[in-house]
Amino acid sequence: MNLFSLTIQEAVKGLKEKQFSSVDLVTSCLERINQEEKKLNAFITVAEEGALKQAKNCDIQLASSGPQIFEQKPLLGIPAAIKDLYNTKGLRTTAGSKIINSYVPPYDATVVTKLKTAGVVIVGKTNQDAWGHGSSGENSDHGVTRNPYDFTRVPGGSSSGSAASLASGGCLFSTGTDTGSSVRLPAAYCNLVGIKPTYGRVSRYGIIAMASSFDTIGHLTKNVYDNAKILEITAGKDDLDATSATEKVPKYTQVLGQSIKGLSVGVPKEYFVEGMDNKVKESVLEAVKTIEKLGAKVKQISLPSSAFAMSCYYILVPSEISSNLSRFDGIRFGQERETFGDEAKRRIILGTYTLSAGYFDAYYLRAAKVRSLVKKDFDQAFKNVDVIIVPSSPSLPFKIGEKSDDPVQMYLSDIFLCPINIAGIPSLNVPCGFAGGLPVGMQIVGPQFSEELLFKVGYAYEQVTDWNKRTPKI
Numbered sequence: 001m002n003l004f005s006l007t008i009q010e011a012v013k014g015l016k017e018k019q020f021s022s023v024d025l026v027t028s029c030l031e032r033i034n035q036e037e038k039k040l041n042a043f044i045t046v047a048e049e050g051a052l053k054q055a056k057n058c059d060i061q062l063a064s065s066g067p068q069i070f071e072q073k074p075l076l077g078i079p080a081a082i083k084d085l086y087n088t089k090g091l092r093t094t095a096g097s098k099i100i101n102s103y104v105p106p107y108d109a110t111v112v113t114k115l116k117t118a119g120v121v122i123v124g125k126t127n128q129d130a131w132g133h134g135s136s137g138e139n140s141d142h143g144v145t146r147n148p149y150d151f152t153r154v155p156g157g158s159s160s161g162s163a164a165s166l167a168s169g170g171c172l173f174s175t176g177t178d179t180g181s182s183v184r185l186p187a188a189y190c191n192l193v194g195i196k197p198t199y200g201r202v203s204r205y206g207i208i209a210m211a212s213s214f215d216t217i218g219h220l221t222k223n224v225y226d227n228a229k230i231l232e233i234t235a236g237k238d239d240l241d242a243t244s245a246t247e248k249v250p251k252y253t254q255v256l257g258q259s260i261k262g263l264s265v266g267v268p269k270e271y272f273v274e275g276m277d278n279k280v281k282e283s284v285l286e287a288v289k290t291i292e293k294l295g296a297k298v299k300q301i302s303l304p305s306s307a308f309a310m311s312c313y314y315i316l317v318p319s320e321i322s323s324n325l326s327r328f329d330g331i332r333f334g335q336e337r338e339t340f341g342d343e344a345k346r347r348i349i350l351g352t353y354t355l356s357a358g359y360f361d362a363y364y365l366r367a368a369k370v371r372s373l374v375k376k377d378f379d380q381a382f383k384n385v386d387v388i389i390v391p392s393s394p395s396l397p398f399k400i401g402e403k404s405d406d407p408v409q410m411y412l413s414d415i416f417l418c419p420i421n422i423a424g425i426p427s428l429n430v431p432c433g434f435a436g437g438l439p440v441g442m443q444i445v446g447p448q449f450s451e452e453l454l455f456k457v458g459y460a461y462e463q464v465t466d467w468n469k470r471t472p473k474i
C-alpha cells in the first residue's frame, strides 16, 4: 500500500495502531513530490528537511503519550501542503509573485498556527496564480501547474498547486483561499472535495489579502469526512481578524452519516444553460437524481440576478485589489511595481479606474447595489429550499493556453462559482462524475453558516457513489 494515497482518517488510524510512523507517511509524500514535481510544478517551496524534523518530533510525542494524544492533537503527524498566500513562520511565502520572491515571514497565519497546534507537518508551499488572480494556475510567476489527470490541461486556480499536489499524493490535505472560485474550481478539476466556508467562518489573519470583502479560507481533501475534520480545527473567532465570526463551531464530523430524508434541494435554471458542456450537465443532474433517491425533494428554482454576477465581481474585486496591492509600493516590501505580472497590473488599473472620482458612482456603487441583489436571490431561495445544487464549472478542465490570451473567457470559468462569494455563503465542491478521463464537480450551496448541512449532504452522496475514490494514473 502507498501511504501517500491514504485519507486523513485512515492515516490517523494507522498511526494510532503503529502500522507506520509519521516519518514513513511524510517520506512517502516527499518521494511522491520528488517523482512528480517536474511534471506538475505544484510547489514553489518544498520543505523537506523541516517536514522530516517535524515528523520525527510527532513520532516521539506519539511514542511517549500513546494514541490518546490524538484527542489533543487530532492531526498529529499528518502531511499537509499550504497555499503560498498563507504566511508561514520561517518558510518562504511568495503569493505566487516575484514581487515578494524571497520573503520569509516572521509569523504564522492563524490557520497555520491552528494546524500546527493540531500536529500537522508542513511539506511545502504550493504554486498558485499570483496573489490569487486566476482560474487556471497559468498566472503564477513560478510557472504553470499541470493537471495530474492530463498534463496538457490546467488544474484550476488559483489554488492550483494545492489541488495538483493533493491529487497526486504530495500531501494528505492542502489549504486554499476562495475569493471567487479558487478552492472549488481546482477541487472540481482535480477530483477533490473543497470547501468555501461562509465569509468570516475562518480567520483571514496572516493570509495575504486579495479582495478583503470576498476572501475566504478553505481546504481541499480526498473526501468529505477529512474536510469536515479540518474545518472543525480551523474555523472560529479570532481576535486578530475583526471579520471572523463569533458563531459557535459545530463538530462537523458528528453529523456525517445522518439521513437526508426530507431535505429540499433547489436546482436553479440559470446554472444549466446553453453552451455549457453537456457531459458536465448530465453528471450533475445525475447526482441530483442520486440525492433524490436518498430521500431529498428536488425543486426547480430561479436565481434571476445570476446574469449580473460576473460584471459585479469584476468591478468590486479589482477595486479591492487595487487598494490591497498598493502596499507593495517597492519601498516597504520587495520589488518595484513594474515586477507585477500582467494580470495583477490589469486589475490594479481596472480597480483604480472604478474607484476614481467621477467613475465611483457609475461603477463601484452600482456594482455594490448589484451585490445586494445577488445576495437577495439566495436569501429568497433559501426560504424554500435547504440547499442548492449547481455545477462547479461550465466546462471540463481546459487545455493549458486555451484561455490565457482572453481574460474574459478565463473570467467566465467562474460563472457558477463567484455568485456564492458575492453572497458570502458557503459551498462544498464534491466530485460527481468523469467525462473522457476528466473529473466533474458539483457544488452543494447553503445559507450562511450551514457548513454542517453541506457536509452531511456531501457525505450521504459520497457513501453511495465512488467518484472521489478515483485517482490519476501517473
Ligand code: GLN
Residues within 6 Å of the ligand: 131, 132, 133, 134, 135, 157, 158, 177, 178, 179, 180, 181, 182, 183, 210, 317, 414
Ligand atoms: N478566478 C477568480 C479571480 O481570478 C477567483 C480567484 C480566487 O478565488 N482567488 O478573481
